Every structure is written in C-alpha cells, then in structure tokens.
Amino acid sequence: MELIDVSYQYKKSNRQVLNQINMKLKHDQLNVVLGLNGAGKTTLFNIMAGSFKPTSGTVKEAFTHEQIAYQVQGVPFLNQLKGKDLVRLFIKTASQPFDPKSAVFANNMNKRERTLAERLWEQPLGQMSLGERRWLMVMAMCELDRKLYIFDEPTSGVDPDSRLNVLHKLESVALNPNRYVVMSTHTLQELEHVDCHIFLLHDGEVAFDGTYDELTESNKNPDEAFRQIVSL
Numbered sequence: 001m002e003l004i005d006v007s008y009q010y011k012k013s014n015r016q017v018l019n020q021i022n023m024k025l026k027h028d029q030l031n032v033v034l035g036l037n038g039a040g041k042t043t044l045f046n047i048m049a050g051s052f053k054p055t056s057g058t059v060k061e062a063f064t065h066e067q068i069a070y071q072v073q074g075v076p077f078l079n080q081l082k083g084k085d086l087v088r089l090f091i092k093t094a095s096q097p098f099d100p101k102s103a104v105f106a107n108n109m110n111k112r113e114r115t116l117a118e119r120l121w122e123q124p125l126g127q128m129s130l131g132e133r134r135w136l137m138v139m140a141m142c143e144l145d146r147k148l149y150i151f152d153e154p155t156s157g158v159d160p161d162s163r164l165n166v167l168h169k170l171e172s173v174a175l176n177p178n179r180y181v182v183m184s185t186h187t188l189q190e191l192e193h194v195d196c197h198i199f200l201l202h203d204g205e206v207a208f209d210g211t212y213d214e215l216t217e218s219n220k221n222p223d224e225a226f227r228q229i230v231s232l
C-alpha cells in the first residue's frame with residue numbers, strides 16, 4: 001500500500017494536517033506511525049481505511065471495507081456485553097464460525113493470556129479495566145482475516161506484559177505477504193525489540209522513515225531521538 005502526495009485539510013479549517021505525504025507500507029513487518037499529539041496519525045489512518053478521501057493525492061492499492069480491520073480509539077460498547085459477546089461480534093461480522101463454548105481466539109496464547117481470556121470471557125465490559133478491554137479487542141481483531149489491519153494506539157493503557165503479547169501478536173499477523181499491519185503508539189521504548197518500520201509524522205510531513213535502529217542512531221533514548229526530529 002502506498003500513499004502518493006497525499007494531503008488532507010479538514011473542512012472549515014485553514015490548516016493542512018497532511019501535506020503531500022509519501023509513504024510505502026511494508027509487508028512482513030509492523031508499520032508504526034509516530035507523531036506528536038495532533039500530528040495527524042488518526043487522520044492518516046482514516047485515509048488508509050477509506051473513511052476520509054484525501055484532499056489531493058492518491059492511495060495506491062486501496063482496500064474495501066471488508067478487507068480492513070480498524071481498531072479506532074474510544075468506541076463505546078454496551079457495558080453489559082460480556083467478553084465473549086465482543087469477540088462474537090467481531091467474528092460474526094466477518095461471517096467466520098464462532099464457538100461460544102471455547103475462547104477460539106485463545107489458541108496461540110501463553111498460559112497467562114489464556115487465563116486472562118477465560119476470565120474476561122464471562123465478564124461484562126463495564127467491569128473490565130481499560131487495558132483489559134483494549135487487549136481483548138485487539139486480540140479478537142487479530143483473528144479476522146483481512147488485508148489491512150489498523151490499530152490506533154493498541155498498547156495504550158495495557159500493562160507491560162500484555163503489551164509485549166499484543167506487539168508480538170501484531171508482529172505475527174504482519175508475517176504474511178498479503179497483509180499490511182499499521183499501528184500508532186506514543187511509547188517508543190516498546191518498539192526496541194519489535195520488527196517494525198517507523199514513519200514519524202511532523203508538521204504534516206513524514207519527518208522520519210526508517211528502522212528503530214536508524215531512529216536511535218544518534219541518541220539511544222528513543223524519546224530524545226524523537227524530540228530531536230520534531231525540534232528541527
């Protein structure tokens with residue numbers, strides 16, 4: 001998937017959020033979009049998902065809605081829904097078989113994850129912590145068979161252990177030549193041991209496009225390396 005000279009400006013706004021962006025997503029690797037608050041990450045995801053039409057420019061290899069799984073931030077679900085209902089919702093909308101007796105999506109989980117999945121299975125969403133809810137949603141979405149997966153801050157509020165599990169899950173989803181996986185995060189340290197390609201959005205442009213090692217070449221602290229780029 002490639003974005004060619006993509007620009008975006010919200011109606012009634014005089015600011016160009018994205019200004020002739022060029023990006024080529026990688027297969028077999030996690031694509032990570034970084035940027036300050038308001039840099040345009042969610043706007044970019046909406047363009048990739050086809051929800052927003054670029055003001056100008058082209059999205060090459062655009063996918064239909066059926067080919068995309070998009071985890072957006074802050075979607076309200078009924079608090080009474082149980083974990084299994086949420087998973088069923090995702091799986092059923094994809095017309096995939098769902099077995100209510102077993103946590104089908106738990107097949108590749110380690111012991112701790114499996115215990116968590118089993119506990120959340122019968123627990124209402126309203127009684128889950130924010131991190132538990134996010135973890136469950138991301139794991140369920142990974143079970144869908146799609147061409148493009150977009151995760152807007154999938155590790156936000158998730159504890160360090162589950163965060164690693166989520167990232168490794170996304171890495172494994174990306175290990176398929178017919179898929180693209182894109183995510184955003186503000187926690188740069190979590191990327192050190194992840195096979196990923198980084199795009200850093202700043203001032204409407206891609207200010208950095210490269211690997212984690214390249215990002216931290218001049219400063220081993222990724223936050224400082226990030227700061228250097230956005231201070232230029």
Ligand SMILES: Nc1ncnc2c1ncn2[C@@H]1O[C@H](COP(=O)(O)OP(=O)(O)OP(=O)(O)O)[C@@H](O)[C@H]1O
Pocket residue numbers: 010011013017035036037038039040041042043044
């Ligand atoms: N509907 C809208 N109308 C006008 N401006 C908007 C609208 N939605 C977002 N913006 C502006 O567009 C810019 C980019 O927003 P976006 O949500 O894409 O940023 P982001 O990088 O995802 O931020 P964050 O890291 O805080 O989630 C922001 O300055 C925001 O205020």
